[in-house]
Amino acid sequence: MTTIRRSAIALAASAVLGLAVVPATAQSAVAAPSPKPSPSAALPSGLYGQGDPTYDGVWRQSLALLAQDTVGVVPAKKAVDWLTGQQCADGGFPSYRAEATKACDAKLPLDTNASAAAVQALAALGGRDDAVDKTVGWLKSVQNKDGGWGYNPGGASDANSTSIVIGALAAAGATPAEVTSKDGKSPYDALLTFAKPCGGKDGGAFVYQVASPGIVADSTAAAVLGAHGKGLVVNAAKKDTKGTVCEKATTIEGAAHNGAAYLAKGLAKSGHFDTPPMPGAKDTAPKPDFGNTADAVVTLTAQGLTEQVDQPLAWLEKNSAAWAKENGPAAYAQLIFAAHAAGVDPKSFGGQNLVTALNSTGPAPKESSPTSAAASSDEKKGETSQSSSTVWWIVGVVFVASIGAGFLISGRKKRN
Template sequence: MNIRRSAATLAAATVVLGAAVPAVAATPSPTPTVAIPEGLYGTADPTYDGVWRQSLALLAQRTTGVTPAAGAVAWLTGQQCANGAFAAFRADPAKACDAKLMVDTNSTAAAVQALAALGGHGAATDKAVGWLKSVQNADGGWGYTPGGASDANSTSVVAGALAATGQQPSQVKKAGKSPNDALAKLALPCDDAAGGGAFAYQPDKKGALAANADATAAAVLGLLGKGFVTNAGKPSTAPHACGDSSAPLAPSELARNGSQYLASSVGGAGYLKSVLPGAQDQPDYGNTADAVVALAAQGWTEQARKPLAWLQQHSQAWAKQSGPAAYAQLIFAARAMGADPRHFGGADLVALLNATGPAPQAATKAAGADDDAAKSDKSESDSAVGVWWIVGVFLVAGVGIGLLLSGRGRKRRQP
């Protein structure tokens, strides 16, 4: 990238805009500095989140039974480099990718999840997954860029891409280490007064871990082998208390501990708060939506009801300002909880998302089949728990690279 910002500046931008963007991308500018390509969703500058927001938009459409415009899909596939990787945005896809182009794991993994859901793009997803495996770190995780230190958000979005293509993330290893091993190193012990059970984005320069709600939501999904789109897990009857043991914790236990942290964090006001000093009561919409998805995937739908209801009441202005990725995050939250995204707090999230880009095609039989499956999943969820899921999405640290908190978005999250 040719623009870098400090962690504080990027975190501030995240709180103000709240949009889900890739892990190290700066928040998109309201006034584009580049022309918006035909087929791309959203009107903000796509330099740092074009592939991310397009991927989330297409995935959200597909999961709601909408067949995206052919031009929108073509734009995304046209962004892929010959080696399988994706950059945040390529203004001239006809120009071959070179060493100066910064490709990243978040954009690539998000594109994989979208294209896998759309179907018919096996060659593209196979090549992308091959590239992701080639840049896996020796600790089993991934950083935002190849060779960068592993972080919870990037590791988890890649795990979601692996799962979307039918692979078991826990079986994808480098030097004998899997994504679960990398995430386990970022888990805070239960006796940590500031965030027991939570996950850090990355260790600080001294190796210390600090609780990060967005990283925690991402890690829960990664440990459960889930992507952006998931159904509610089986309701858990286990105690909702963070639990340590003398032996290394299993991925399921780490996910439960992270869920407990999220549940306690949203149990009061119903939303996650801004990390900015002096703005403790300022909501973080994107991270709250990510938390709903994670809690639902864990099977803790009761704990997710309050933040979902809060989003239904308060997120419309945020989503309108933030664009397609924000609408997608809300759709994922609704889907995970068995809620209808077409009747979300009085808003039709699907129609609002569709309006941010090229008009989608008429529903196809394949899309209808997916919609029927979604209704079936919803029915199963209703019978158990009732009806109610980069960066940004992520917070990334690295030499010369700014940080940004998501939603899930996380490139921070971005969000």
């Protein structure tokens, strides 16, 4: 999921709910007021990043902690406590709440993406089973009839949200295929509805929503991971011998192959994806999409298309330093996930130490743990995981929603 777009997506999603301007594709959603940015407020000492956390506080914290765990760094206790303290009584997480000592406001929109990312981080860190179980229970309770999830409860299912929830379910030890709606639909049933057939525009890709395609490389990167039951952290899978040929698919496995083939072909020319300009932007030139390119590296590795990873990985090593510095913890985390998936040392990534850079954006972590995910990476090899960056994972989510709703989002604030 692409981090850079998370602010725009969350903002758009909240705006859609708050203004009751819901795209025709959305299910009837409970109106909720948009959270108000508070860039002047003092940031919590346990939070990673210096930008306004209104739309991505829980998201970037979760990615930061998960990335630290992935490379063998034990996060600071207050950083983990801050994340668990964002959880509401029913188990759901909002994008951010400033007054965590008070009960969650009933009008505060809960965020399935932030909740799912928090589950992945807390499950990886261990010792917080109660919090994980409570959030998983909440996610199950807001599953849509089609088997998927929307950005906020009550919203229409989308590929990005459904995929990151699948990753959370798997991280918590559940079997995603067995988590079904009242209509008997699984998350994979929902994902298949977003898969495009081969041939024609974006053949083989996964759209964000059927009526709101969005930037399909973003939703495709998320959906392929979800199709494999994977979260944000992955290890290389067995080689996909089908290569990049798109074939007629009626199963989620076939759709995942086609989605990965779409990504590989999209990266073949330049080694990276581009982000089109926001509606109404003065600068109409596309910009490199670092976050989505990093996500694609993870996705291709999970699919077993490791040969197609070399070019985008090299491009990221050469060009991502300024982007990561500008966008902060979530951006560094995405690059760490990409490096980990590809078997590259994140401490020597194109001349930058991603681990040191990530650690510097928040409270100093504890010493590295010898039993961490990084320390056991050898055992895991061969097993089948507003800002201008990517979540999963997101256009993902609301850049698309804003287009579907017919309104423009401008003046996005960059986040760190």
